[in-house]
Amino acid sequence: MTQRPEADPAAPSLDQARRQIARYGLTADPQAFLVAARLMTAGARLGQAGEVHFGRFGLSTGRYRLLADLEDHGGEKSPSQLAATLGVSRATVTGLVDGLEREGLVARRPSTEDGRGNVVILTARGADKLRELAPEHFARMQALVGGLTVEERSTFLDLLARVVAGIDALTED
Amino acid sequence: MTQRPEADPAAPSLDQARRQIARYGLTADPQAFLVAARLMTAGARLGQAGEVHFGRFGLSTGRYRLLADLEDHGGEKSPSQLAATLGVSRATVTGLVDGLEREGLVARRPSTEDGRGNVVILTARGADKLRELAPEHFARMQALVGGLTVEERSTFLDLLARVVAGIDALTED
DNA sequence: CCCCAATAGTTAGTTGCCTAATCACCAAGA
DNA sequence: TCTTGGTGATTAGGCAACTAACTATTGGGG
Numbered sequence: 060m061t062q063r064p065e066a067d068p069a070a071p072s073l074d075q076a077r078r079q080i081a082r083y084g085l086t087a088d089p090q091a092f093l094v095a096a097r098l099m100t101a102g103a104r105l106g107q108a109g110e111v112h113f114g115r116f117g118l119s120t121g122r123y124r125l126l127a128d129l130e131d132h133g134g135e136k137s138p139s140q141l142a143a144t145l146g147v148s149r150a151t152v153t154g155l156v157d158g159l160e161r162e163g164l165v166a167r168r169p170s171t172e173d174g175r176g177n178v179v180i181l182t183a184r185g186a187d188k189l190r191e192l193a194p195e196h197f198a199r200m201q202a203l204v205g206g207l208t209v210e211e212r213s214t215f216l217d218l219l220a221r222v223v224a225g226i227d228a229l230t231e232d
Numbered sequence: 233m234t235q236r237p238e239a240d241p242a243a244p245s246l247d248q249a250r251r252q253i254a255r256y257g258l259t260a261d262p263q264a265f266l267v268a269a270r271l272m273t274a275g276a277r278l279g280q281a282g283e284v285h286f287g288r289f290g291l292s293t294g295r296y297r298l299l300a301d302l303e304d305h306g307g308e309k310s311p312s313q314l315a316a317t318l319g320v321s322r323a324t325v326t327g328l329v330d331g332l333e334r335e336g337l338v339a340r341r342p343s344t345e346d347g348r349g350n351v352v353i354l355t356a357r358g359a360d361k362l363r364e365l366a367p368e369h370f371a372r373m374q375a376l377v378g379g380l381t382v383e384e385r386s387t388f389l390d391l392l393a394r395v396v397a398g399i400d401a402l403t404e405d
Numbered sequence: 406c407c408c409c410a411a412t413a414g415t416t417a418g419t420t421g422c423c424t425a426a427t428c429a430c431c432a433a434g435a
Numbered sequence: 436t437c438t439t440g441g442t443g444a445t446t447a448g449g450c451a452a453c454t455a456a457c458t459a460t461t462g463g464g465g
Binding site for chain 3: 119120121122147148150151154155158173174175176
């Protein structure tokens with residue numbers, strides 16, 4: 060775990076941003092840089108922490124999300140649908156299902172409606188795994204935002220949504 | 233690019249969180265779940281958008297960060313130092329430097345002080361690449377938070393920092 | 406003074422993600 | 436009917452990150 064350096068690793072400082080802006084003679088707001096950088100770092104950190112958490116149960120974030128989505132959909136869904144709701148490519152779903160199938164947490168069955176299609180089904184073992192995971196998982200989620208009041212959480216969600224809208228605007232062009 | 237599904241892919245809904253909590257008979261706040269999930273999604277989205285952005289210049293986020301850190305440090309740094317400030321493992325730095333060296337953007341040179349050590353140096357081509365990238369990069373950063381007022385940005389940074397503190401608390405145990 | 410633990414860097418192997426190419430199958434139009 | 440384009444899933448190949456194990460070298464303690 061890179062043995063925890065003194066301050067915050069991977070979190071670019073405001074100074075560094077200022078230096079970069081100055082070096083190229085740009086007219087950018089260092090604070091904007093900071094918001095973007097911190098958000099990216101926070102997301103990465105959260106993802107990493109989740110990976111460790113799920114790792115303790117022999118899963119990964121991607122595999123857990125697939126399992127949870129499957130259960131939320133009645134325990135049966137096509138790879139394409141999974142890819143769409145998880146926001147990943149179909150190829151990635153193939154890989155995730157491969158792993159989960161090896162562990163016996165899901166199974167593949169040919170679709171009865173479409174000769175090309177598959178259906179991924181949640182096995183009993185898969186459902187057990189989710190049940191085993193749930194209490195700790197939700198407790199962690201809750202602990203995460205424990206430092207924020209209910210109003211602050213709303214504010215945070217609002218601001219976050221507007222930044223995400225900014226990402227979308229950037230992505231479209 | 234998964235062809236942009238109707239709403240927000242990969243962003244779990246409040247309803248879904250409620251269903252999961254109900255299914256296991258837990259006493260968790262769905263809003264907390266939502267904050268954590270959205271933050272993770274936002275971070276991933278931002279990272280992805282950055283990857284696309286840097287890809288247009290033949291780089292990746294990791295390679296860009298290495299290059300930028302190198303320049304900020306006078307254009308010369310050891311792999312271990314790079315790993316520490318970038319917050320990644322030394323093995324990852326080896327891979328990043330391999331790629332950048334192939335492109336001629338950095339070079340490796342044995343350390344004069346430590347027989348085990350290397351020094352990664354930023355080449356003229358590497359510096360050019362950074363110069364080429366900078367205007368668009370900072371413009372994008374700025375556009376990202378364009379929807380927020382200056383006060384809102386401060387608020388956002390504050391709330392984000394407190395959530396990150398929550399992550400740290402979770403990670404320690 | 407020499408040995409041995411610590412450190413620098415690389416390599417090997419795994420995972421998750423991507424795109425592009427391929428194969429199978431469906432469905433609609435000439 | 437036959438062909439052709441679209442769609443479902445997989446495979447192949449690539450990148451970035453990780454851990455673990457290895458090589459080489461350093462430097463301090465017996």
